[in-house]
Amino acid sequence: MAEPLIIINLKAYAEGMGERAGIIAAAAEEIGEESGVTIGVAPAYTDLHPIAVHYAIPVYAQHIDGVAPGAHTGHVTAEQVSAAGASGTLINHSERRLTLADIEGSLAAARRSGLQTVICTNNEATTAAAAALSPEYVAIEPPELIGTGVSVSKADPGIIERSVLAVKKVNPGVKVLTGAGISTGECVRIALDLGTDGVLLASGVVKAKDPALVLRDLVSLI
Numbered sequence: 001m002a003e004p005l006i007i008i009n010l011k012a013y014a015e016g017m018g019e020r021a022g023i024i025a026a027a028a029e030e031i032g033e034e035s036g037v038t039i040g041v042a043p044a045y046t047d048l049h050p051i052a053v054h055y056a057i058p059v060y061a062q063h064i065d066g067v068a069p070g071a072h073t074g075h076v077t078a079e080q081v082s083a084a085g086a087s088g089t090l091i092n093h094s095e096r097r098l099t100l101a102d103i104e105g106s107l108a109a110a111r112r113s114g115l116q117t118v119i120c121t122n123n124e125a126t127t128a129a130a131a132a133l134s135p136e137y138v139a140i141e142p143p144e145l146i147g148t149g150v151s152v153s154k155a156d157p158g159i160i161e162r163s164v165l166a167v168k169k170v171n172p173g174v175k176v177l178t179g180a181g182i183s184t185g186e187c188v189r190i191a192l193d194l195g196t197d198g199v200l201l202a203s204g205v206v207k208a209k210d211p212a213l214v215l216r217d218l219v220s221l222i
Helices: 019-035 045-054 078-083 100-112 124-131 157-170 185-193 211-219
Strands: 005-009 038-042 088-091 116-121 137-140 175-179 198-201
Touching: 005 175, 005 211, 019 038, 019 045, 019 211, 078 100, 088 100, 100 116, 116 124, 124 137, 124 157, 137 157, 157 175, 185 198, 185 211
Parallel strands: 005 038, 005 198, 088 116, 116 137, 137 175, 175 198
Antiparallel strands: none
């Protein structure tokens, strides 16, 4: 997978489901091909399969449970999202927090199914702890900045620098994403200059009238 990586989390936004999810995925594919930047999406479970089938982009589940297939009504297994076409999964997003045991269970389940893992964290200490579990990525997102339009790369660049250093000290093979308030090419450029390998964002793209326009701006300074 080429670097840097941009992941668009569609969350449960009305603007990010059904036909609109397809529009965002199509824009990610188009701008990714134009720029050479890998742009993936994390849609609702109901949109995983159609997006994975119709668009040549990485598709991530927003969460998986650390259980094996079986009598687990209401759970979402790694095997289910893999069968739907997902190539990876977010784990421990700030809106879907898990215990350490649950994170380890979800990570083990993802590995069984060959899913790329992105463990979300909220500060440098939890980022270091996540890196010790050896996911492919950790994504540092201060929860107080999520959805505010205030970019972490501008509001608190120190937390990015400290998190990158903590990850490299614990496990140099783990890559780092950052998120919370990322909305412009300048935000992405600052994040990369601070040592990250890409960004995780949501509303800046999902709620945009023209997602392709926003994505072109996001990659414009890479």
